[in-house]
Amino acid sequence: MPDHSATPDVRLEEEGRGRWKLTLSGPVDVSSSARLIEKLPEALRRRPPRLLTVVLGDVTQFDDFGALLLFHLKYTVSENGGRFQLADVPARVAEILEMVNFSGHRKCTPPARNRPLNILVRLGTSVIEEVGDFRFTFAFLGDVxxxxxxxxxxxxxxxxxxxxxxxxxxxxxxxxxxxxxxxxxxxxxxxxxxxxxxxxxxxxxxxxxxxxxxxxxxxxxxxxxxxxxxxxxxxxxxxxxxxxxxxxxxxxxxxxxxxxxxxxxxxxxxxxxxxxxxxxxxxxxxxxxxxxxxxxxxxxxxxxxxxxxxxxxxxxxxxxxxxxxxxxxxxxxxxxxxxxxxxxxxxxxxxxxxxxxxxxxxxxxxxxxxxxxxxxxx
Amino acid sequence: MVVRYGDHLILDGVSFEVYKGEILAILGRSGCGKSTLMRRMIGLETVDGGEIRIHGCDLSGCGEHELQKLRRRIGVLFQSSALIGSMTIGQNVALPIAEHTDLPLHAIHDLVRMKLCMVGLAEYEFFLPSQLSGGMRKRAGLARALALSPDILFLDEPSAGLDPLTAAEMDALIKHISDSMGTTTVMITHELRSIMNVAQRAVMLDPEVKGIIAQGDPREMQASSPVPGVRRFFNPVLEEVT
Incomplete structure (x- = not known):
């Protein structure tokens, strides 16, 4: 069975002038991402970088939980006006990032929830529904x-x-x-x-x-x-x-x-x-x-x-x-x-x-x- | 393994292995025990003889706690999709994530959107299952099966009942997910097109033998199997059937 207590190796280094390098190695997947998803963005919020480079060359396992971690890092950096980039991305990681539209070109933005309808429209709809029910009820009684x-x-x-x-x-x-x-x-x-x-x-x-x-x-x-x-x-x-x-x-x-x-x-x-x-x-x-x-x-x-x-x-x-x-x-x-x-x-x-x-x-x-x-x- | 319903023997001496990262198709005619086999493999029911081991753990021998831990590493797409009708598609996918991970709510929401993107349903997060077509429901069921990024994916008739184009899209999706995530996939099907498009290996059951009559590369099985039942399955000829 895979080792689900495995932790990735995380190294955050400052390269000067607000440029930071985050090196992730080992498994960055369902087994580890949940633990990092709060800690890493929090660390970045305390000292917001102008540029964050995430190096993924030594990542051994990666899935959409890993992609979620990267998403959150990206959002945190961009929220604070910084730039985010990935480096040394293995082919399999790139494929998963493509599947979840990480790049943002085809960013998943679900449509906003339907706004509540105008009260008159709701009243009308409910009257129409009630009339329909009423007709069905009596038609059914007649049938019986x-x-x-x-x-x-x-x-x-x-x-x-x-x-x-x-x-x-x-x-x-x-x-x-x-x-x-x-x-x-x-x-x-x-x-x-x-x-x-x-x-x-x-x-x-x-x-x-x-x-x-x-x-x-x-x-x-x-x-x-x-x-x-x-x-x-x-x-x-x-x-x-x-x-x-x-x-x-x-x-x-x-x-x-x-x-x-x-x-x-x-x-x-x-x-x-x-x-x-x-x-x-x-x-x-x-x-x-x-x-x-x-x-x-x-x-x-x-x-x-x-x-x-x-x-x-x-x-x-x-x-x-x-x-x-x-x-x-x-x-x-x-x-x-x-x-x-x-x-x-x-x-x-x-x-x-x-x-x-x-x-x-x-x-x-x-x-x-x-x-x-x-x-x-x- | 051996499986009986009362006195009626369904599967007798079925034995095979599934290798890490492969896509294995379990195929056979209707009534040969494919779905019965899958229900045992995912631990919903126990075998009447023999054993099923997943990651080395015997499903019949392990306790409920162990079984629950194992189930978190398994994703299942049921034939009917089995989405919870009173919940939106997004809520269906979020359900196992919220239950089995410590992710904060906003991260669960992002992850659900990712899962729905993976299966091409990003715009249907707030739809109820009853508002989707059969193909969409299958994809939503797949997104839910993938919720916890499982090591092993069990798919029961993933493309059955879909039009050829939607079925081909579903096949491509399964292959893409398996290839990119390294997921081991066990697929139960009798759709020839799916078998040829997706499966790397196949195990064929037969209702009369009540067990396996062939296993190997499905393309080789189609081209040169010496077993008449296998030849008929892959190359059905109307005169022979009737």
Missing amino acids: ILALGRVVLHPRSLRWGDCVDHMETTGVDAVPIVGMISLLVGLIMAFMAAVQLRQFGADIYVAALVALSIVPEMGPIMTAIIVAGRSGSAYASEISTMKISEEIDALQTMGFDPVRFLVLPRVVAAVLMVPLLSLFADLFALAGGLLVSVTMLDITVSGYIAKTIAALSLADLLWGLFKSAIFAFLIAWVSCLRGFQARGGASAVGRAATSAVVASIFLIILFDAIFAVVRNYW
């Missing part, structure tokens, strides 16, 4: 709805194999985490309610409180947020990866409709599975409430179940399931949309996944608010 309509008319046109795979990953695989979180939320809700209601002797209403807040409201929202985090991010990253690696372009050139091929199986799987997950979430949350009521409040199991059934109506359950289906559509749609909008490299995949989760949660909350108003006033 039309494709869904086609599936309803021609169920065989759906890729059922892919759909079943997505049903498994979106639905079945999510049951443990949905169940665990729902059980804990049911426990917390019942516990907090019990602490307050016990003061008024109204312990028995814990069952109704848990049932009415979980089944039509919290169950669907919790499930949707978990699905957004688990499956929405997965949809966006899968599709964005396909997008940046030109797989979607390949599908199009083969005559496939990417929406039908990639989006519909995900949308259908989510719309079928999320209401079922929501149902599981309701059951687990009610079980959490039951656990607290039986252990803390001396309520019997049958009493808790009877109060829960009395508090709930079929409409509450169906309303919760309907909301879940809508949330599922929104999650799958916006996540696939973010995947299709990805541009660039690997970082675009991360951005698409993050954006899919944030947009999904925003849409879930927004639509839940709309549903709350609709149910109360209509």
